[in-house]
Amino acid sequence: MELSILQIIILSIWAAIAQLEVLTTGVGFWNRPIIAGTAAGLIAGNVELGVLIGSMLEMTSLGVWSYGGAAVPDYTTGAVIGVMVGVLTNNSDIGLTTGVAMAAITQNTDVLARTLNSFCAQRADKYAAEGNIKQAHISHYLGVIPWGLSRIIPVLIVGVLGNTFAAQVVEMLNENSFILSGFQAIGAAMPALGFVILLTYLPFRKQWWWVVLGFVLSAYLGVPTLGIALLGLVCAIVYTTLWYRNKENKTDEAVEQIGGEF
Amino acid sequence: MSKQETKELLKKVYIRALTFQLSWSYERMQGIGFLNSITPVLEEVYKDDPKGLKNAMMRHTHFFNTSTIWGAYPILGMVTALELGKADGETIEGIKTSLMGPMAGIGDTMNFSIILPIFFSIPASMAIGGNAMSAIAVLAIIDLLLIIGLSIVKWKLMNIGFSQGSKLTQSMELMDKLSFGAGVLGLVVVGGMVASMLSVSTPISFLLDYQGVPLQVITSAVPEDAAGAVVLQNVLNSFMPKLLPVALMAVVYWMYQKKKITPIKITFILMVAMFILGALGIIARG
Numbered sequence: 001m002e003l004s005i006l007q008i009i010i011l012s013i014w015a016a017i018a019q020l021e022v023l024t025t026g027v028g029f030w031n032r033p034i035i036a037g038t039a040a041g042l043i044a045g046n047v048e049l050g051v052l053i054g055s056m057l058e059m060t061s062l063g064v065w066s067y068g069g070a071a072v073p074d075y076t077t078g079a080v081i082g083v084m085v086g087v088l089t090n091n092s093d094i095g096l097t098t099g100v101a102m103a104a105i106t107q108n109t110d111v112l113a114r115t116l117n118s119f120c121a122q123r124a125d126k127y128a129a130e131g132n133i134k135q136a137h138i139s140h141y142l143g144v145i146p147w148g149l150s151r152i153i154p155v156l157i158v159g160v161l162g163n164t165f166a167a168q169v170v171e172m173l174n175e176n177s178f179i180l181s182g183f184q185a186i187g188a189a190m191p192a193l194g195f196v197i198l199l200t201y202l203p204f205r206k207q208w209w210w211v212v213l214g215f216v217l218s219a220y221l222g223v224p225t226l227g228i229a230l231l232g233l234v235c236a237i238v239y240t241t242l243w244y245r246n247k248e249n250k251t252d253e254a255v256e257q258i259g260g261e262f
Numbered sequence: 263m264s265k266q267e268t269k270e271l272l273k274k275v276y277i278r279a280l281t282f283q284l285s286w287s288y289e290r291m292q293g294i295g296f297l298n299s300i301t302p303v304l305e306e307v308y309k310d311d312p313k314g315l316k317n318a319m320m321r322h323t324h325f326f327n328t329s330t331i332w333g334a335y336p337i338l339g340m341v342t343a344l345e346l347g348k349a350d351g352e353t354i355e356g357i358k359t360s361l362m363g364p365m366a367g368i369g370d371t372m373n374f375s376i377i378l379p380i381f382f383s384i385p386a387s388m389a390i391g392g393n394a395m396s397a398i399a400v401l402a403i404i405d406l407l408l409i410i411g412l413s414i415v416k417w418k419l420m421n422i423g424f425s426q427g428s429k430l431t432q433s434m435e436l437m438d439k440l441s442f443g444a445g446v447l448g449l450v451v452v453g454g455m456v457a458s459m460l461s462v463s464t465p466i467s468f469l470l471d472y473q474g475v476p477l478q479v480i481t482s483a484v485p486e487d488a489a490g491a492v493v494l495q496n497v498l499n500s501f502m503p504k505l506l507p508v509a510l511m512a513v514v515y516w517m518y519q520k521k522k523i524t525p526i527k528i529t530f531i532l533m534v535a536m537f538i539l540g541a542l543g544i545i546a547r548g
Contacts, residue, residue: 023283026330027412028405034382034389035405038398048394055386055397059459062379064525073526097533104526117287121323124285124294128319131312133301136319140298143285178541185540186533188462188547192507192514193528195452195460200519201374202452203445210446214453219504225387225454229380232450236443244439 008159033057063197078103329369339423460507481543
């Protein structure tokens with residue numbers, strides 16, 4: 001399937017909007033691959049493929065978030081490009097693999113934007129010293145240019161190249177089915193990395209048994225995700241209540257013991 | 263200032279803070295965003311004092327970085343109260359720097375233990391399970407609820423920060439409990455996702471005494487007339503369902519946690535290894 005130039009332009013602008021949402025209101029999490037990818041699928045004319053690739057990238061990138069501004073792969077741009085390539089080749093595994101690779105590549109344009117924005121800070125310094133509120137506001141808003149362009153340009157480049165070469169790539173893949181098997185295995189395994197990184201942010205070492213519970217519910221009993229989340233909620237409420245009650249009791253006992261010695 | 267006037271002022275700060283991270287840079291991070299958000303307060307406090315305004319504006323350009331939802335709004339509320347009370351610049355600076363770290367920690371737990379794994383894994387599991395349209399519907403509803411809910415949370419946190427600092431520590435205790443519980447919930451959900459979303463399996467089968475050959479290894483479907491066929495995946499399943507996903511998790515965990523390999527390197531190791539295993543027909547999706 002081929003995309004029109006207009007579709008590619010809208011996709012590139014969407015990549016910028018998805019990133020800017022988290023930089024502005026920050027309440028919609030549009031930079032997450034599942035949302036960036038689904039909307040990209042809608043724009044590219046295959047929303048089902050969009051939500052599928054977005055979901056697989058979401059699982060792969062769980063726990064990948066810029067803590068304190070550390071450089072991390074840009075999965076937002078990766079998701080838009082991944083869905084675009086997925087639609088062009090009509091293959092979700094190729095879309096996923098491209099998305100992961102492009103996330104790693106566009107990390108560099110992300111770093112560039114974050115560096116160039118020093119210009120905003122210095123411009124704001126100058127006007128703050130003059131007490132010029134209006135110009136200070138403008139300095140802040142100028143940040144939209146590096147942030148936006150660092151998303152728009154990569155999507156445009158891959159979109160134009162993809163449109164040109166997608167047909168040849170698809171033909172080559174159809175002739176060599178083992179390549180598609182390889183991509184399928186990548187697609188099946190990639191979420192493992194997202195789960196592992198997420199585990200390291202959760203208290204996995206201290207309370208690993210909760211993971212076993214979730215696993216048993218799904219693997220042996222076939223409970224769907226929402227059911228597992230609800231049971232997890234019950235466990236969380238009961239365990240947290242007991243934990244904090246126990247903590248309070250301990251401090252009370254300590255006080256009593258000290259009191260008893262006198 | 264009357265109650266109504268302070269509410270109007272807080273509203274102005276809230277609206278300005280809707281672009282909080284737009285000028286994010288390595289140099290100052292959210293510093294200029296903070297200045298941009300607090301200007302309505304400075305305008306009010308220093309309306310007859312241009313020199314004071316300049317000083318105050320320069321103070322607020324300094325480095326600042328915290329969680330946007332859970333940190334920036336309560337801190338903006340507190341700083342608004344302090345600026346209106348004519349607190350001295352150093353105190354305000356101290357409050358900003360001492361709170362941004364802990365609030366970022368709490369905020370990250372909220373975002374990563376609750377919002378990302380739980381809210382987004384439900385539509386993701388639907389999409390991966392083949393229900394694209396219901397996944398989209400659920401995703402749209404969840405995102406709408408997040409937008410509305412978190413917008414209200416931000417306003418509440420800002421008001422708590424404004425009305426008094428002591429209440430902020432109280433709500434931090436509550437958030438501490440909340441993040442403890444969220445950790446439990448997150449772990450249960452991840453356990454389920456390992457089983458339901460990591461769909462690695464093996465297509466290998468062994469054919470015994472088929473068409474005169476004592477032992478054959480095949481990666482395609484077992485022929486119907488093969489009596490003595492052993493499907494490897496069935497053997498693994500009888501030992502434990504989802505054994506391969508668990509093994510994969512163990513390998514990736516070992517690489518990340520014990521060998522300290524960076525995620526980006528693990529990504530490429532996984533890509534190359536799985537491509538080869540998939541192309542050879544040892545691992546497949548299913």
